[in-house]
Amino acid sequence: MIRNYIKTAFRSLRKNKGFTAINVLGLALGLATCLLIVFYVADELSYDRYNENAGRIYRVNEQLKLGDNKVEYAVCMPPLAKTLKNDFPDVENTVRLKNLGGMHVKKGNENILEYNTLFADPSIFDVFTLPILYGNKATALTEPNTVVITESTAKKYFNKVDVVGENLITDGNKAFKITAVIKDIPQQSHFHADFLVSMSSFPDSRSNEWLRSDYNTYVLMRKGADYKKLEAQFPQFLRKYSGGQMQDELKMSYDAFEKNGSYFRMNMIPLIDIHLHSNQTGELGINGTEQYVYIFSAIAIFILLIACVNFMNLSTARSANRAREVGVRKVLGSARKYLIAQFLSESMIVTLIAVIISIVLVVLFLPAFNQFADKNIIITAHTLVWLIPVSLLAVLVIGFLAGLYPAFFLSAFQPIDVLKGKISSGFKGGRLRSFLVVFQFSISIFLIIGTLVIYNQLHYIQSRDLGYNRNQVLVIHNAFELGNHSQAFKQEIRQLPGVQNATLTGFLPTSLNRSTAIFYKEAVADPKKSIFPQTWNVDEDYVKTLGMKIAAGRNFSNQILSDSSSVVINETAAKFLGFTDPVNKIIYKSSGGPNPTFKAYTIIGVVKDFNFSSLRQNIDPVIMQLNEDTGNLSIRVNTANISGLLTQVEDKWKGMSQAHFEYSFMDQDFDKLYRSEQRTGTIFMVFTVLAIAIACLGLFGLAAYAAEQRTKEIGIRKVLGASIPNIAGMLSKDFIKLVFIAIVISSPIAWYLMQKWLQDFAYRVNFHWWIIALAGVAAILIALITISFQSIKAAIANPVESLRSE
Structure with missing residues (x-):
């Protein structure tokens, strides 16, 4: 039975090559785009999760308000780490990192400035997961003038990995002994270091100051401990340790300091949230933005929906062509459930082919995507472990959902109505198809508006008078x-x-x-x-x-x-x-x-x-x-x-x-x-073009089918004197009407959401009315161009060909 379903499905798909090609191409583009965005989002969400204790590690941040000045720091006071460990039983361990800014290392006669250099406490290996290839983590950073380097750094300077005991010569001919070699820190980390220098190499004469902030401080909580409870004790903790120094330096008590409207606070941020939720003074790297993860996730869903909508649209539009087939099958005794299984089989096959093509497209375009998204995403054996099951699940879910309505719609035809020719055909009367076209173009118009706003803001950034001349x-x-x-x-x-x-x-x-x-x-x-x-x-x-x-x-x-x-x-x-x-x-x-x-x-x-x-x-x-x-x-x-x-x-x-x-x-x-905004603009534009292309594929197929179903009507109109522009306009107006409805629906939504995006900029452009007007005109032109080929082709056809059988 299943073999018969598959054979019949292939026969039907082969018979309608044009519609099959449009369906497969539309789904493949949609799935490929969705998969690329999934890779991007997964990469953004994976930061710092390589640490075995990622769920228990937190960074301590600091907020300072002095008079009218407010500052938020990712760094804290020198004695904080040690004091937290001593005072709070819920704190299992702490570690401090300090950005060195750069260190010159000699390689032959050349001095190379290495930027990825951090001072680190010896406890770094107890807090973070940094696998040691050679050396002992217990003693690696305990002595002054010692350094831990990464595997690639060892190869760079010594052409081998086991270099424990070797010396690196730095500024002023100072020698640092290599005590350990670690694996390269994963790219999905909020900090990167090729050199970890022992903190004791950096004598700090002001190490007991509580009113100075220059150390990134991390806390490893004990299992089951609630960091919020620790955070709630910070106000009293700060009062205890910084109050005396505040009295000495500012000549006022902690209470008087706060009474004046100033404050000195600390909070904790989970390690896995730093990359997407923290952009403060003293960050150890350039972090991402959660907002863009949501935006791209929504785009992935929209594009996938557009692709599925295409499938449903084209499948139901072909209903009249399949009506006689359904009628004959039912007369010959075929049960409705078998018809449903037959049509779902066709849907599954189309989806399977589309999934295979989409994976090929992803492999081909992943290097280009990495380049403009500034990523280093690669497909590994680990990727295939989840990609293959997810792809099979996509075939089942998308194939079932996209083919569900067409299957029930087609299998519900009554044989007597079909064989008497009572099943309506053509574009008119297809309320669901009209709704789906509106849905597709609403998304496309929203993306066009979003792209215009983003590029308008980027142009403003590039051309605004910044108060200095950066050129030349x-x-x-x-x-x-x-x-x-x-x-x-x-x-x-x-x-x-x-x-x-x-x-x-x-x-x-x-x-x-x-x-x-x-x-x-x-x-x-x-x-x-x-x-x-x-x-x-x-x-x-x-x-x-x-x-x-x-x-x-x-x-x-x-x-x-x-x-x-x-x-x-x-x-x-x-x-x-x-x-x-x-x-x-x-x-x-x-x-x-x-x-x-x-x-x-x-x-x-x-x-x-x-x-x-x-x-x-x-x-x-x-x-x-x-x-x-x-x-x-x-x-x-x-x-x-x-x-x-x-x-x-x-x-x-x-x-x-x-x-x-x-x-x-x-x-x-x-x-x-502004590289982040520029990347976002580029990605947004690419995905917008893809969404429009997929929507146009469906519109092209619907226009072809509408023209096919109205062939005799067109022939009669031509015989009665209708001109080619009249007929082309008649065929186009139904679609253009739907695009206008899409403009009305999507414009206020786009206006609201893009206004929210612009509010993140202290200096921004205004959302002008012409952006919506331009997006609307663009959508109408795109729709006209897509439809016009089929409309003109139908309009110039010889009426004799369509009426000879009458």
Whole structure:
């Protein structure tokens, strides 16, 4: 019986090759897209789950409000980890990580700057799952000047893996002994490290300070312990340990501090939530966004629904062609259940073929998907373990659901009605098909609107006046490698043809180098009269080189000695300080400690606000001081021969340093800040095109069938004098009417959801009416183009061919 079902199904599918091809292609595209998104979402949700104790590990975060300033940190105080372990029985272990920022390692005659370098407590191996290939985890990071490296790093520097006991030579010819080699940390980790340096290699003279935050602190809870109960004890815990230092430094009690409206808090975030739910100051890497996981998951479901809708639409549209077959089968004694089984078999076969093709498409397009999604997803044996069962389940579920209605619809025909020709045919009267077409195009129009909004926002980000000019700025990284020659290097670069100016500092709007300090309006530690700004060390050429604008006062000058005790602030800092005319006003910076002293700084200028973080955030206050910082050298260039200038700059560098020459352009660094949004825009556009293509496949099939069913009507109309445009319009208007309905349904939904997305940006475009109008026009044009081929083909057909049998 089953063999007969399959044979008959193949015969029917072969007989209707066009409809079969459209069904298979539509389902295959839908399934392939859905599978790619499943890979993406699974990858995003898998971060840090490689840790055996992932469900018991938490990171401690910190929130600080001082006056009107609010800051959220992913880092905490130096003594926190040890104190938590000692004071709370529910805490099994703790570990601290500290971002080193980079470490130079010698390989032959070359100094290589390794960015993935972290200081770590010895307990890191008891908290995180970092399999050791060689060495002893109990002693690996207990001694100063010891380091644990990854397997790939060992191969990179020694061409072998067992390198325990070898030395790595770093800055200043300092030797670090390799005590262990671990497996490479998985890509799905919120932190990455090729070098784990013992924390004891970093003597911290301020290790007992409770008002300083610079360690990423992780807690391993005991089995069964509730981290929320621990979190609830943090307020009293902080009061106990930081209250004394707060009294010494701010000259006020903890109660008085909170009474002023300020606060000092801690909370805990599960390790597995960090990647998608945390973007705070002091993160160890660039995290993702939960919002995009939801968006792409919804798109996957929508596209799969569109593909299934196509199947149902085309299957029911062919009902008239199958009606006589059903009638004859019933007259010959075929039971309804066998007819249902027959039609479901056809649905299963189509789905099976589509699933196989979709897997092939995924394999072919996965490298391209990885490239624009910035992923490294690969299909492994582990992937096949779940992919094959899921694919078979998809065949059963999708095949059954997509073929369920057509099967019951077709098998319900009464033989007498069929054989008398009473079964209606054609596009008209197909309410379900009309509903499904509206559903498909509602999703497609929503995706078109979403794509337009995202690209409009990205264009705004790229073209907005940021308060500085990022174009034609060459950034030479790690200028501190030049040592005492950094200033000489800057002056020599300024003399090169094509160089307009240069500034020596690591504090750039497009870098992640940040620093904060507390300033007061008076020489008293009063939180109400305080400001907690970004505090950047710059030189006298900073403002000019970056094309910033002075709103009031003047810039720094190396000819005025008093400028060493002066500051230039941004407009936001002036507002926070409450100064209407801040120039020549005095602000104070505390030295900290039990008996703080206050150094006075004169505000000599106000620079117009400039964006130095994501446009999702408001501009924070910035205070710039005239101090030496040799992080980077930024060069304003004005030449068409960039490659020639780069060669000259590199030659100058090599004449003063043996370190590796690294550079970038500021506009490229700026683009990296919005790489997530750019990837989202690209993925959104690709999936939108696929959704529209799948919907158009179904519309094309329906238009072909509608034209086929109305062949005799068209012939009669032509005989009676109807023109080709009249007939084409007649065939098209029913579909266009449905597209208009789809526009009306999808537009308000798209408007609401995209407004919610835009609200994540502090600086954003307005949602203009023309976006909906453009999406609607695009949908109508797409539908017209899809339908027009079949409409014109039917309209120009010779009526003799369709009427000869009458």
